[in-house]
């Protein structure tokens with residue numbers, strides 16, 4: 656049995672001896688790990704596809720439009736960060752599926768990277784003012 660909050664390994668108790676949270680079975684934790692691994696891989700593939708598509712769409716006009724080129728540059732950073740966040744999620748899901756334990760460092764990294772991706776994306780839309 657694994658505690659979902661503090662990752663403490665309980666014996667046969669219903670709740671965690673350290674924090675009192677209900678314990679999950681190792682199997683259900685592993686299943687969650689595979690789900691988050693699958694979702695993360697899907698996110699990476701999906702975002703990469705949009706990235707390539709948008710890049711192709713913008714590349715033609717970016718050569719003559721400085722504002723658009725700047726917009727594209729920021730958008731590339733945002734897409735890259737989302738893909739990195741997906742990689743963090745996939746790594747966490749993979750480890751969780753194997754060990755049944757969540758990796759706090761990876762989840763923390765995922766949240767940080769994802770939030771900065773949102774900030775960059777918002778900044779990108781602020782930069783671009785179509786004439």
Ligand SMILES: [Zn+2]
Nearest residue numbers: 658661671674
């Ligand atoms: Zn606990």
